[in-house]
Amino acid sequence: MGGKAPLVTVEGLRVTAGGGRSVIVDDVSFSIARGEVVALIGESGSGKTTIALALMGYARAGCTIAGGRVRVGGVEPIGLAPAALARLRGRTVSYIAQSAAAAFNPAQRIMAQVVENALIHRLRSRAAAEARARALFRALALPDPDGVGALFPHQVSGGQLQRLMAAMALITDPALVILDEPTTALDVTTQIEVLRAFKRVVREQGTTALYVSHDLSVVAQMADRIIVLRDGVVQESAPAAQLLTAPAHPYTRSLLAAAAPAPRQAVALPAGAAPLLRVSGLVAGYGPPDARGLPAVPVLHDIAFSIAPGSVLGVVGESGCGKSTLAQVIAGLLPAARGSITLDGEALAPRAAGRTREQLRRVQIVFQMADMALNPAHSVRRILARPLQFYHGLRDAALARRVAALLDMVRLPQALADRLPAGLSGGQKQRLNLARALAAEPALILCDEVTSALDTVVGAAILDLLAELRRELGVAYLFISHDISTIRALCDQVMILYAGRCVERGGRQVMQMAPMHPYTDLLLSSVPELRPGWLDGMSATHLAEAAGGLTRAAARLACPFQPRCAVRLEDVCDRVPPPVQPLSKGASILCHRGEAELLRAQATAAPLHASAD
Amino acid sequence: MNAGITRLRPATAAGLLIVLFWAAMAAFGPLLAPHADGGVMSAQVFDAASRAAPLGTDYLGRDMLTRILIGARYTVGVAAVATGLASLVGTTLALCAATVGGWTDAVLSRLLDALISLPSLLFALVVVASVGSSIPMLVATAAVIYVPGAYRTVRALAVNIVAMEFVKVARARGEGTLYLMRAEILPNIVLPVLTDFGLRFIYVVLLLSGLSFLGLGIQPPYADWGSLVRENIEGLAYGAPAVIMPALAIATLTIGVNLLVDGLAGRRGGGDGR
Amino acid sequence: MSPLARLLAARLASGVLTLLIVSLLVFLATEMLPGDVAQAVLGQSATPDAVAALRAAMHLDQPGWLRYLLWLRGLLTLDLGRSLVNGLPVASLIGSRLPNSLLLAGLTALVAVPVALLLGITAAVWRGTAYDRVVGVLTVSAVSVPEFLVATLAVLVFAVRLHWLPAMFYGLDLRSPGHMLLVFAMPVATLSFVVVAQIARMTRAALTNVLDSSYIEMAVLKGVRPLRLVLRHALPNALGPIVNAVALSVSFLLGGVIIVETIFNYPGLAKLMVDGVSTRDMPLVQACAMIFCAAYLLLVLLADLLAILANPRLRHP
Numbered sequence A: 001m002g003g004k005a006p007l008v009t010v011e012g013l014r015v016t017a018g019g020g021r022s023v024i025v026d027d028v029s030f031s032i033a034r035g036e037v038v039a040l041i042g043e044s045g046s047g048k049t050t051i052a053l054a055l056m057g058y059a060r061a062g063c064t065i066a067g068g069r070v071r072v073g074g075v076e077p078i079g080l081a082p083a084a085l086a087r088l089r090g091r092t093v094s095y096i097a098q099s100a101a102a103a104f105n106p107a108q109r110i111m112a113q114v115v116e117n118a119l120i121h122r123l124r125s126r127a128a129a130e131a132r133a134r135a136l137f138r139a140l141a142l143p144d145p146d147g148v149g150a151l152f153p154h155q156v157s158g159g160q161l162q163r164l165m166a167a168m169a170l171i172t173d174p175a176l177v178i179l180d181e182p183t184t185a186l187d188v189t190t191q192i193e194v195l196r197a198f199k200r201v202v203r204e205q206g207t208t209a210l211y212v213s214h215d216l217s218v219v220a221q222m223a224d225r226i227i228v229l230r231d232g233v234v235q236e237s238a239p240a241a242q243l244l245t246a247p248a249h250p251y252t253r254s255l256l257a258a259a260a261p262a263p264r265q266a267v268a269l270p271a272g273a274a275p276l277l278r279v280s281g282l283v284a285g286y287g288p289p290d291a292r293g294l295p296a297v298p299v300l301h302d303i304a305f306s307i308a309p310g311s312v313l314g315v316v317g318e319s320g321c322g323k324s325t326l327a328q329v330i331a332g333l334l335p336a337a338r339g340s341i342t343l344d345g346e347a348l349a350p351r352a353a354g355r356t357r358e359q360l361r362r363v364q365i366v367f368q369m370a371d372m373a374l375n376p377a378h379s380v381r382r383i384l385a386r387p388l389q390f391y392h393g394l395r396d397a398a399l400a401r402r403v404a405a406l407l408d409m410v411r412l413p414q415a416l417a418d419r420l421p422a423g424l425s426g427g428q429k430q431r432l433n434l435a436r437a438l439a440a441e442p443a444l445i446l447c448d449e450v451t452s453a454l455d456t457v458v459g460a461a462i463l464d465l466l467a468e469l470r471r472e473l474g475v476a477y478l479f480i481s482h483d484i485s486t487i488r489a490l491c492d493q494v495m496i497l498y499a500g501r502c503v504e505r506g507g508r509q510v511m512q513m514a515p516m517h518p519y520t521d522l523l524l525s526s527v528p529e530l531r532p533g534w535l536d537g538m539s540a541t542h543l544a545e546a547a548g549g550l551t552r553a554a555a556r557l558a559c560p561f562q563p564r565c566a567v568r569l570e571d572v573c574d575r576v577p578p579p580v581q582p583l584s585k586g587a588s589i590l591c592h593r594g595e596a597e598l599l600r601a602q603a604t605a606a607p608l609h610a611s612a613d
Numbered sequence B: 001m002n003a004g005i006t007r008l009r010p011a012t013a014a015g016l017l018i019v020l021f022w023a024a025m026a027a028f029g030p031l032l033a034p035h036a037d038g039g040v041m042s043a044q045v046f047d048a049a050s051r052a053a054p055l056g057t058d059y060l061g062r063d064m065l066t067r068i069l070i071g072a073r074y075t076v077g078v079a080a081v082a083t084g085l086a087s088l089v090g091t092t093l094a095l096c097a098a099t100v101g102g103w104t105d106a107v108l109s110r111l112l113d114a115l116i117s118l119p120s121l122l123f124a125l126v127v128v129a130s131v132g133s134s135i136p137m138l139v140a141t142a143a144v145i146y147v148p149g150a151y152r153t154v155r156a157l158a159v160n161i162v163a164m165e166f167v168k169v170a171r172a173r174g175e176g177t178l179y180l181m182r183a184e185i186l187p188n189i190v191l192p193v194l195t196d197f198g199l200r201f202i203y204v205v206l207l208l209s210g211l212s213f214l215g216l217g218i219q220p221p222y223a224d225w226g227s228l229v230r231e232n233i234e235g236l237a238y239g240a241p242a243v244i245m246p247a248l249a250i251a252t253l254t255i256g257v258n259l260l261v262d263g264l265a266g267r268r269g270g271g272d273g274r
Numbered sequence C: 001m002s003p004l005a006r007l008l009a010a011r012l013a014s015g016v017l018t019l020l021i022v023s024l025l026v027f028l029a030t031e032m033l034p035g036d037v038a039q040a041v042l043g044q045s046a047t048p049d050a051v052a053a054l055r056a057a058m059h060l061d062q063p064g065w066l067r068y069l070l071w072l073r074g075l076l077t078l079d080l081g082r083s084l085v086n087g088l089p090v091a092s093l094i095g096s097r098l099p100n101s102l103l104l105a106g107l108t109a110l111v112a113v114p115v116a117l118l119l120g121i122t123a124a125v126w127r128g129t130a131y132d133r134v135v136g137v138l139t140v141s142a143v144s145v146p147e148f149l150v151a152t153l154a155v156l157v158f159a160v161r162l163h164w165l166p167a168m169f170y171g172l173d174l175r176s177p178g179h180m181l182l183v184f185a186m187p188v189a190t191l192s193f194v195v196v197a198q199i200a201r202m203t204r205a206a207l208t209n210v211l212d213s214s215y216i217e218m219a220v221l222k223g224v225r226p227l228r229l230v231l232r233h234a235l236p237n238a239l240g241p242i243v244n245a246v247a248l249s250v251s252f253l254l255g256g257v258i259i260v261e262t263i264f265n266y267p268g269l270a271k272l273m274v275d276g277v278s279t280r281d282m283p284l285v286q287a288c289a290m291i292f293c294a295a296y297l298l299l300v301l302l303a304d305l306l307a308i309l310a311n312p313r314l315r316h317p
Ligand SMILES: Nc1ncnc2c1ncn2[C@@H]1O[C@H](COP(=O)(O)OP(=O)(O)OP(=O)(O)O)[C@@H](O)[C@H]1O
Pocket: A286, A287, A297, A299, A317, A318, A319, A320, A321, A322, A323, A324, A325, A326, A482
């Protein structure tokens, strides 16, 4: 690689925002050789996208490219005339955006948008461009490559749109492709397909690419070289294998550590304690109820579980499977259509308005979007004081003392008490949310993706805090996450949801021991590993299952996983509701297949994902 | 306060000054008027500006400046009361609908949406035709006409806030509807609600002066600026200031409010930082 | 029925329902009239027999809901009753004026809509520039100025000072374009003034929203040039809101028509209605109000249907 002149060189790039008042990219230099895939990795706000866009001579509104040189294949995009820039963009350099759903024009058919690049740059006739597009659709393993072009973007799934955008980028055979977090918005099982499609196309066409991501495991599968970025400054740049195995910079090491979180210390639970919360036969959804009282959009189907005092139940599943809905039903924000919820043996009313203040106090909820969960008009002090007044009737000095104590408990400096939420960082906001929940002195906290919106390092600190609070206060959590590693790190019990059904439930060891429910098996094997060859080593069974994705039609089947399932029983699984059956490892699954059959199927589908605990 | 004003954009500051000026005139205008109300001070009708009558004289030879200063009370005051009523009722209903949701929301929205589809001047004409145009009736009519608009704007704002998780947190805590409306939702929409008040005030001023201009609004012996334009319309043929000045007074008032509102609305983004 | 057809049908039904509610409101408002209408019409000196006869003829002896239904039937069969002032059939009074008002509104729309769209679109495309700010301040001022100021200023300048145009409306001669231009110049310009500003503001807002979206950024990064960006990528997505803005501005147009017809003494429906209001000629006022409301609702409904049809999500579920 060393001999050839690099395709891209960046020297001393500097980008400022707010009229030069803040520097968001500072003195960044790197180069990309022809045919090389370079990854730019860093946490949110570290300037990844800004650098990527600067390669196209583009700065978002409010940002200015304040200095440095960029060369892409002999052209210097910075300061280029608009007409020349338009010739560069989409032709020499093309861009794959983070959210394909937002980046496709909702008013145009997909084919028109995919070939537009080739037409405006006068590379091909329309017919030739469309033929080339269909070839790319095929290469990207899109279902129905001949028909998909006639659809509108909203008629296609997110994973497919992401691949369609790759076709849009590649149709001009650009010298450089920029992929900006192309799989971040996708579920893990969908991500696999998209990553594999990208990888194959990049390899076949010898594309030079800049891959922007915050996820080291994903980057490990794609990149030849990795550049680590923090606050707009390059920390380390090294070949992928070297950076992953022998990181030189302490910041890289902390990223690597946070990517594979260690399990927090477990708590010994008193055996045989009466459950704190028991849920059975829960059915819930949205929209007006029909004649039988069932909601128009059913989301949760026959969910049952219990949580022991002081224990943690993890709920995992892909986006839209009903995790948040479950938390809202328990909190009384969304009345269930069927089923019962009991707290300490007392039945809870479906709506919060029907519950006693004491019942409400004992169950608190914390949301994913830390900033949306804080009233921007209320100061930190007021936010914490309200539950103290509301539940405990505290006033004056006692109130002030308790607010101070709560801030201490979640490690927030006292000086923040009079700030508005806008003056806090993301991590601080989430701590404040926790403190507000703790103010009620609850027995159970419903944590809905509380670390998902945070950077890995910040999220890891919140996980530590949660573990510590649980040890000290004996509070139980219903811990919702789509991220299996955080579930592994914190939870005693695990429940796996698919299309609103609980497909597997058991102790945390269920995620390490075969056999599993076929969906659990797929989900676990889809979680990217830091090991570079992981993606290429996926078993064919899992790849086939991952390719399916949940469709609206499938969600109505007796087993919604049936169309994807490698061990499905034709004419049974789609019609007969699968039974709940216990497994000898201590879990129960929702499946027609017996333990022995599953064990056999999953043994052959190796390599097994059992990671050390 | 001083620092606050100097940080405003020039257009916004100009708007603020105009609004303050007319508010002061509405309050103290009669005290400042150079001549007694209703007093004929010149034999010359439709006179041009002179030292004694800086804005000329009207169709009876009365001083226009005095007439305008006294009219300020009716144009500004009546419109302010009507808008205040409309905003108060509209905002309360909207907060209620957004917080409670369900049937309350559906019924309220349906009804008020039907009301909104009556063009305002038309509705006012129908009411005036039927019950006449006393000042209380005009205030009530204008308030009724603009309740649906205020309701719709505030409801749209409030629905966005209600969907936010901090409201869910408060609900899950067991807070009542009133607390949600007052403490959780209202503080986050104060600025846009004020903006909306300003815009609605302009509409009401235009509506009422339009009615008066048609001779169907405020009736003699009272006169707002719209009536002044009407009673002096014959002076148009002579190019008398008596026709143009009251109309210009309305224009400065409404443009002033609009500039102020535009400035406030523009500040919404960055504003609350600390 | 396809979901799209069902949606369109629902909109249509909701439009009809709104019109019914509006008719009820108009009826109620005009029924608030204190005192006895028949007595008021005939004057104090009328004999009790004559009053009773008129009461029967106007169905005043019937309960309110029945009178509402009778009135509604009258509306649907174009039997609008007789004027209380001159006894002429309301339908013929309206029939002679309606075409004039439609002509005025049509000419105004013809002038105002293209100008407004041009202003709104250019301001959105060059948003943040001096041009945008100037258009912004001008349109803000224009929407806040009363129509009668614009009209009086226009008369003052063009009729009184310059003698270019007639101050009053002397009659229509549709055959002579020169005459038409002279006669309609001021009324149309006055009406357009506010309508242009209103539509331009809403168009700019709708288009700015779209231009700030990620798919527009994506198009820029594909190397799409500005003209194509606006025409092909942005405008189709802003169509719904723009069509709605145009329809909503009609309500401003309506208020303006009332003022302008009065000022220029234009023989239109609005002038007829204002005269009816001064003389408290209820059947006439009711009928005019319903015509205006129906026209307005029809336009809003049309805009709604267009917006639905322009939305690919609804057209291709
Ligand atoms: N207010 C609502 N009205 C109608 N449908 C809704 C509503 N909220 C959620 N849904 C639907 O209910 C299903 C479950 O949503 P839910 O938010 O519970 O999923 P989730 O598992 O929390 O997903 P994520 O991981 O994306 O947060 C989804 O199909 C979603 O589209």
